[in-house]
Amino acid sequence: MTTIENTTRTDLQFFPVAGYIGAEVDGIDLRDPLTEDQSKALIKGLHHYKVLFFRDQQIDHAQQIAFSRNFGRVTASHPYDDEAPTEFPEILKVDNRDYERKFGVKAASYTNEWHTDVTALVNPPAVTILRADVAPVRGGDTSWTNLAAAYEGLPESLKELVDGLRAEHSFGGRHPIFKSDSTYGAKVNKAPLISEHPVVRVHPVTGERILFVQPGFTNRIVGYSRRQSDAILDLLFDEVSKASYTVRFRWLPGSIAVWDNRATAHLAPGDINHLDVARTLYRTTIEGDIPVGVDGRPSVSISGEQFIGS
Structure with missing residues (x-):
């Protein structure tokens, strides 16, 4: 058990669950508004552990949105979502029973590859709930x-290379799971979102260098041939997905995960695609900043606008 030190006392407790990432949080009821001290402690814990897990939190859409606001401005559900609840446009429904209709393939999620949420945007979400x-x-x-x-695990010579690289991000990355006619x-x-990001971004709060590539959205290294780009990306994707850097979470009704989308990638399940089971989750996201590389250059949009919250 770990207590994140704060200027004032809270009852929050953080229980690390893996060597590099993740902590379960106890001592809080998300049905109630957070105090200022609780909010600060959670934000500090999020930046330290990268993903926080909560159990037995029976909250509704309105309470989820209220909780999400502790981390920043809540965005609309998703750039391509037109099925959000009318009264809760911030809520994205993640339901495996919908994906065959939407994507033209049977799947439990948008992608069964490692991905950081919506990096096709020039300002991907800062936090996901x-x-x-x-x-x-x-x-x-x-x-x-x-x-x-993952970045720290690279040899110094490779760090020197990737610190100066840029990559293009689009929906589906190199191998989209969804069919083009779906x-x-x-x-x-109709409305493509494509952005160029630094391969290594600097976290705006912690100052950490982040290996900002993943198979779900990154499609090529700028300025390299396809063969060269694929070789570099394959190497980096192997590092991103190294098991020692990961944590795995079993969902139960009332479970909540909050992650720093600037410093993590996640892997949706592929093990239930063939099963006749239901899996329904609800997502909110927090407006993100425009990534900045080691050289100080910000990301640029090739197609699409910033995704702004309220």
Whole structure:
């Protein structure tokens, strides 16, 4: 058990669950508004552990949105979502029963590859909050990886190379899971979101260097041939997905995960795609900043606008 030191006392306790990433949080009821001290402690804990887990939190959409506001401005549900509840436009429903209709393939999520949420945007979300409503009795776990640790694990010569690289991010990365003629594919083709990000971004709060690439969105290294780009990305993706940097979470009804989307990637489950089970979660995201590289250069949008919260 770890207590994150703060200027004033809170009853929050953080229980680290893996060597590089993740902590379960106890001593809080998310049905109630957070105090200023609780909010500060959670934000500090989030930056330290990268992903926080909460159990037995029976909250509704309005309470999830209220809790999310402790981390910043809450965005609309998703750039391509047109099915959010009318009264709660910030809520994205993540339901495995919807994906065959949307994507044209049977899947438990948008992608079964490691990804950082919506890095096709020039300002990807800073924080993501995901709440489980219906969870299968087996399978359906989510994993997260620490992208700061992944960068630190690189040899110095490779750090010197990637510190100066830029990469293009788009929906689906090199190998989109959704079919081009699916409902989702049509939305992506009609209003493409494409951004160029530094391969290594500097975290705006912690100052850590983050290996900001992942298979779900990163499609090429700028200025390299496809073959050269693929070789570099394959190497970096192997580092991002190294098991020692990860943590795995079993969803139960009332479980909540909050992660620093600037410093992590996560892996949606692929083990229930073939099963006749239900898995329903609800997501909110926090408006992000525009990433900045080691050289001080910010990301640029190739197609699409910033995603602003309220």
